[in-house]
Amino acid sequence: MKHTSFSFPDWINDFIPADELFAQAYDGIADTQRAWMKTAIARLFDWYGPRKDTSGHVTRIWDAGFKTRTAYEVVDFAVVLFDGSLQSPARLLAALVPALAGGVKNVLAIRVSAQPPWREALLTGLELAGQELVVDMTDVQVRRLFNELRDSNHTGAVTVLGPKAAVIKSSELQAASRLSFWRPRFSRAATVWMDKTAPFDLETLAFIHPDIIFSVFGAECEMPTDNFSYEGADFGDCLNALIDVAYLPDARLPDALNRAKLILGPGQEGCWIWPDLHPEHFQFHTTAWTLGG
Known part of the structure; x- marks a missing residue:
């Protein structure tokens, strides 16, 4: 051809x-x-x-x-x-x-x-x-x-x-x-749910996405950079803050599958699609x- x-x-x-x-x-x-x-x-x-x-x-x-x-x-x-x-x-x-x-x-x-x-x-x-x-x-x-x-x-x-x-x-x-x-058509914002049993590597997220604003919910932890902010321990608030992208442990997926365009779990911090x-x-x-x- x-x-x-x-x-x-x-x-x-x-x-x-x-x-x-x-x-x-x-x-x-x-x-x-x-x-x-x-x-x-x-x-x-x-x-x-x-x-x-x-x-x-x-x-x-x-x-x-x-x-x-x-x-x-x-x-x-x-x-x-x-x-x-x-x-x-x-x-x-x-x-x-x-x-x-x-x-x-x-x-x-x-x-x-x-x-x-x-x-x-x-x-x-x-x-x-x-x-x-x-x-x-x-x-x-x-x-x-x-x-x-x-x-x-x-x-x-x-x-x-x-x-x-x-x-x-x-x-x-x-x-x-x-x-x-x-x-x-994605916003440059993401929500993160920190679970004590399946936490995310926030340092890696900060390296991979320095241009995304991260709203962190769940277990309190230290924020790695200025584009991260801790927003509280209520999962409902985490869902309400979700726009396009969420970082969630597997157990939380059913609540977010119809809300997010992209969900990434622990171990996928360096990945994107x-x-x-x-x-x-x-x-x-x-x-x-x-x-x-």
Whole structure:
């Protein structure tokens, strides 16, 4: 089904961070923190694949006298677009690994319009995942790239994290039929229930998500950083405070399954998944209806 090979334009290579920056970042991350990121990557690969089929089709003949054919093929490229507001390696990996596990051969990670230095955990997470092509661009440079990608007529999947990155997704690009865009609708807040028999590692949560506001309930404990606050021992209050994400022990799951988009238990502090980022996002789909059987 492929007609021409794809590669990202050569000019983006001017915006790849220096190898020394990756090396310094790796050395700056503790072994236990790297282990958490490796665990997150492994579990994402378990969840999403890795896929061994790159294309397929299904033909059906219907009693009503018509025939349908549906076909899919892995997209030519994937782009993970994020901005400086994203500081979480786990949430970045949860956007990147599905493309890798889905069999996309050309994957690009772009940090857009970010003035502060790279957080070491982000660079290390990208390196541990085996992501080779990482660039730092202004929004003008990113718009140029996406215009070229659109005009190439190749198929692509774009995952967008952060408000500054989201502005790149203009109405013109959104209308490009061979590019698929996905962006999470999650608040940057989470509730945590601390159970004495199954506590969470708050220090790890603080490392993994320095950009999330955590409201902690249950057993009193020391808060690791300023983005954590203790809110009391009432589980009802914990449920009422829940917006999208909850950290709960297994025994508390039944009360929250219909309230939260994502629930993570003890032992999953370093992990994340975007529940509505599906493998199909990284495939180009075609449907045909014809008459006859």
